[in-house]
Amino acid sequence: MKKALLVALALVVAALALAACGGSDSSSDTNAETQSQSGGTAESGGESTGGGEAEGGTAGSASAVDIEAADGSDLAYKQKSAEASAGKVTVNFTNPQPIPHDVAIEDSEGADVGKTELIAEDSGSVEVDLKPGTYTFFCTVPGHREAGMEGALTVK
Ligand SMILES: [Cu+2]
Numbered sequence: 001m002k003k004a005l006l007v008a009l010a011l012v013v014a015a016l017a018l019a020a021c022g023g024s025d026s027s028s029d030t031n032a033e034t035q036s037q038s039g040g041t042a043e044s045g046g047e048s049t050g051g052g053e054a055e056g057g058t059a060g061s062a063s064a065v066d067i068e069a070a071d072g073s074d075l076a077y078k079q080k081s082a083e084a085s086a087g088k089v090t091v092n093f094t095n096p097q098p099i100p101h102d103v104a105i106e107d108s109e110g111a112d113v114g115k116t117e118l119i120a121e122d123s124g125s126v127e128v129d130l131k132p133g134t135y136t137f138f139c140t141v142p143g144h145r146e147a148g149m150e151g152a153l154t155v156k
Pocket of ligand 1: 144
């Protein structure tokens, strides 16, 4: 009996914690991470001085962007656009095609920020440091970008 009560209490606390951090951040990934730690803070009253959320350290922490080349042999990515949080961003690229592709990122002035390896029937990733702004991701294989292998990356 007592155990059941504890489980019920834990559920309530978890629900409160979820509600507490739902407001300010749109990234569901980070919510899932903080959820397990912030059980205590949810009960400490209605005053929202911005507690709980900062616990994990650096604000706007790591995020990831997933980009995939089209199935078949189209010179295209499945994503035409992507979004990331400013800071360290891991770009995960999957290329199911036998044709080699990569994902390079350049800023709004055309400066290279980073790129993945050139891969075929494989996946790879690269970590880049991004400030808020608009970037372009594209394939560096000659002709591919022109054929449509590019998209917009918005960093907030
Ligand atoms: Cu390509």
